[in-house]
Structures are given as C-alpha cells and as structure tokens.
Amino acid sequence: MSLVFNMVMPAMLALIALWGMARRVDVYDAVVQGASGGLGVLARIVPPLIALLTAVAMLRASGFLELCAQWAAPLLLRFGIPPETAPLLLVRPISGSAALGVGADIIATYGPDSTIGRTAAVMMGSTETTFYTIAVYFGAADIKKTRYAIPAALCADCVGFFSAALATRLFFPA
Amino acid sequence: MAMSALWVGMICVSLLCALVTGRADAVAAAAVTGAAEAVELCLSMAGMLCLWMGVMEVMRRSGLSEGLARLLRPLLRRLFPAFAGDEEVMAAVSANLSANLLGLGNAATPLGLEASRLMARRTPGVASDGLCMFVVCNTASIQLLPTTVASLRSAAGCATPFDILPATWLASVLSILAGVTAAKALSLVWRT
Numbered sequence: 001m002s003l004v005f006n007m008v009m010p011a012m013l014a015l016i017a018l019w020g021m022a023r024r025v026d027v028y029d030a031v032v033q034g035a036s037g038g039l040g041v042l043a044r045i046v047p048p049l050i051a052l053l054t055a056v057a058m059l060r061a062s063g064f065l066e067l068c069a070q071w072a073a074p075l076l077l078r079f080g081i082p083p084e085t086a087p088l089l090l091v092r093p094i095s096g097s098a099a100l101g102v103g104a105d106i107i108a109t110y111g112p113d114s115t116i117g118r119t120a121a122v123m124m125g126s127t128e129t130t131f132y133t134i135a136v137y138f139g140a141a142d143i144k145k146t147r148y149a150i151p152a153a154l155c156a157d158c159v160g161f162f163s164a165a166l167a168t169r170l171f172f173p174a
Numbered sequence: 175m176a177m178s179a180l181w182v183g184m185i186c187v188s189l190l191c192a193l194v195t196g197r198a199d200a201v202a203a204a205a206v207t208g209a210a211e212a213v214e215l216c217l218s219m220a221g222m223l224c225l226w227m228g229v230m231e232v233m234r235r236s237g238l239s240e241g242l243a244r245l246l247r248p249l250l251r252r253l254f255p256a257f258a259g260d261e262e263v264m265a266a267v268s269a270n271l272s273a274n275l276l277g278l279g280n281a282a283t284p285l286g287l288e289a290s291r292l293m294a295r296r297t298p299g300v301a302s303d304g305l306c307m308f309v310v311c312n313t314a315s316i317q318l319l320p321t322t323v324a325s326l327r328s329a330a331g332c333a334t335p336f337d338i339l340p341a342t343w344l345a346s347v348l349s350i351l352a353g354v355t356a357a358k359a360l361s362l363v364w365r366t
Contacts, residue, residue, distance in 0.1 A: 009335075009336050012229070012319070016229055016236075017229075020233075020236045025232060026235075027232055030235050031225075031228030031229065031232060033228070034224075034230055034231025035224035035225060038225075038228070039220075039224060041227065042220050042223060042224070045216065046212070046213065046216045049212040050208075050212040050213065053208050053209070053211055053212035054205060054208030054209050055184035055185055055188070055208070056208070057204035057205075057207065057208035057211065058184070058185060058189075058192075058201050058204045058205050058208065061192070062187075062192040062200070062201045063192075063197055064187055064191040067191065091180070094180070095180065098177075100322070100326070104215055107326060107327060107330045111330070112328075112331065112332035117330070121320075121326070121327055122338050122341045122345050124320070124322075125315065125317070125346070126315050126345035126346040126349055127314070128313050130313040133312050134309055136283070137290045137309050138309065140287040140291055141290040141291050141294035143299060145299060145300040146306075147306055147360075148357065148364040149301055149305075149309045149357075151360065152306065152310045152353055152356040152360055153309065155353060155356040156313065156314045156349045156352050156353025156356065159351075159353075160314065160315075160345055160346070160349030160352075163345040163348035164341070164345040166344075167342075167348075170341070171344075
C-alpha cells in the first residue's frame with residue numbers, strides 16, 4: 001500500500017508532463033515559469049505567517065492550546081475528532097493564513113505521520129476559508145441578503161471536519 | 175480588522191494564560207523564536223510548493239482545465255437548474271469549478287467572481303438559490319492535489335506527504351455532498 005502512495009507523486013509528474021508534451025506545451029518552460037510564480041505565492045504567505053506563527057507559538061507555549069483541547073474533548077471525542085485539532089477547527093473557516101499557522105504548529109508538535117498530524121492535514125485539505133470566500137463572492141456580486149448560504153456552508157465545514165477524522169482512521173488505522 | 179482582533183486576542187490570551195499556568199518563560203522564548211520558525215517553515219516548504227506550481231502551469235497550458243470544464247457541464251446543469259440555459263453563467267461556473275479542482279486558485283477566483291456577478295443580475299441584492307449553491311460549492315474544498323498541505327507535511331519531515339490523498343478525497347466528497355444537500359434542503363424552506 002505504501003508503495004502506491006510513494007509512487008503517486010512521481011507518477012503524477014510523469015503523467016502530467018507526458019500529457020503536456022502530447023498537447024505541444026513547452027513543458028520545461030511551463031514548470032520553470034510556474035515555479036517562479038510559486039515564489040510570489042511564498043512571498044505573500046511569509047509575512048502573515050511570521051505574525052501568526054509567533055502568536056500560535058506563544059499560545060502553544062502558554063499551555064492555552066492544551067487547555068482548548070481539554071475543553072473541547074468531551075464534544076469532539078463524541079464525533080471521533082482528536083481534541084488536539086480544536087484550535088484548527090476554530091480558525092479554519094475564518095482565516096486561511098491563521099489555519100496554515102495553526103496547522104503547521106499541530107503537524108510539527110505531534111508529527112506529520114501521527115493520527116493527530118494526519119487528521120489536521122486532511123482537515124486543511126478538505127475544507128476552505130468559508131467566511132472569507134462568502135465575503136468576497138457576495139461582495140463582488142453586491143449581495144446584501146445572503147439567505148441560507150452561511151448555514152449551508154458551515155454544515156459542509158462541520159461534515160468536512162468529522163469526515164476528515166473518520167477518513168484518517170479508516171485509511172490509517174492506529 | 176477581524177484579523178487584528180484575532181491576532182491581538184491570541185497574543186493577549188497567551189500572556190494571560192502564561193501568568194496563570196506559570197509558563198511565562200516559555201512564552202517569552204516563543205515570542206522570540208516564532209518569527210524565525212515561520213521563515214524556516216516557508217523555506218522548507220518552498221521547493222515542493224514551487225515545483226507543484228510548475229506542474230500546475232503545465233496543466234493550465236495543456237488545456238486540462240477546459241477539458242474538465244466540458245466534462246462538468248452536464249452535472250452542473252443539474253446542480254444549477256435555473257441557469258442551465260444561460261450559456262454565459264454556465265461557462266463561468268464550470269471554468270471556476272474546474273480551476274478549483276486543479277488547484278489553480280489564481281485562475282479560479284476571478285472566474286468565480288464573474289460567475290457570481292452574472293448570477294446576481296437576475297436578483298439584485300438577494301442571493302438566489304443558484305448563487306447560494308455556487309458559493310457553497312466554493313466554500314467546500316474540491317482541490318484534487320492539496321499541494322500546500324503536502325508541502326507543509328514534507329517540511330515537517332514526512333517522506334510520503336501525499337499519502338493523505340485518499341483520505342482527503344473522501345472527506346472532501348462527504349463535505350461537499352453535505353453542503354449541496356443542506357443548500358437544496360434549505361432552498362425548499364427558506365423562501366425570503
């Protein structure tokens with residue numbers, strides 16, 4: 001099984017490169033151009049991460065994140081969600097960079113291959129910055145009455161968090 | 175302003191909590207090292223993130239996005255019955271969602287804003303059922319390759335950062351199904 005996952009990345013690289021060649025794309029040039037665009041993405045995420053990781057590191061050192069986990073444990077454990085991911089659940093719908101900071105802290109603290117670290121990663125990969133997206137999209141369309149968009153989107157987030165924990169247990173039984 | 179409140183809140187809560195738990199030394203140390211850790215994290219993510227941005231550029235130039243948009247059309251006509259006949263809206267919606275699937279965030283957002291502007295023309299100021307459904311689809315993550323998270327895991331020393339793919343896909347599918355179901359159900363009862 002782990003061989004399959006190990007091959008995902010090189011196989012994807014080969015497949016996409018061959019497909020690009022077949023479509024007469026200058027593959028090498030595209031990769032280099034895209035990678036230089038990646039530097040722009042990095043330049044945009046470094047400043048917020050400096051601010052947010054400082055705050056998250058302070059919260060972690062103060063013991064507040066463990067307290068959060070303890071408070072949330074009775075509720076989260078009922079849904080099979082590791083309580084250590086509670087801070088991520090709180091910030092994920094609000095801010096993408098805060099979620100990146102909190103997620104990075106959880107993955108570094110508990111390890112990328114731990115159940116907690118994996119659950120956090122799956123949560124980040126299967127949910128979006130809900131409130132930000134709603135604000136931007138409805139703002140662009142000049143919508144005042146958002147009707148049921150927010151409750152429906154939050155419903156998707158809750159199910160996303162729950163399923164992330166479920167799927168992690170399913171694919172990586174401890 | 176919301177981010178300011180969040181950030182100031184985090185700093186103040188950690189100071190208060192440190193006084194209560196007696197971990198002031200640890201918090202002081204974290205305040206000094208946190209910023210450097212952020213830069214180190216970004217540097218160790220940089221290689222993989224840039225590589226995948228390059229791969230995505232190949233996908234974009236090879237027209238994968240347009241092909242995917244065509245494949246999505248029949249499904250999207252069902253999801254947005256009120257706009258099924260509106261070619262302009264369906265083109266923007268399918269282009270936005272296929273860019274999201276491929277993780278082309280820079281391309282997805284302008285297309286999505288265009289789609290929501292076009293949808294809102296019929297009902298100015300009020301989110302129609304179609305627009306609510308569209309926004310819900312965009313607040314659920316449908317990215318096939320979560321490259322940022324994978325880079326984050328690889329930066330933390332993970333040798334197989336993409337081994338979470340099947341779990342991520344399952345969680346994404348369940349999440350978007352819940353969102354779509356909730357939007358459909360609420361559209362029946364939420365009349366105003």
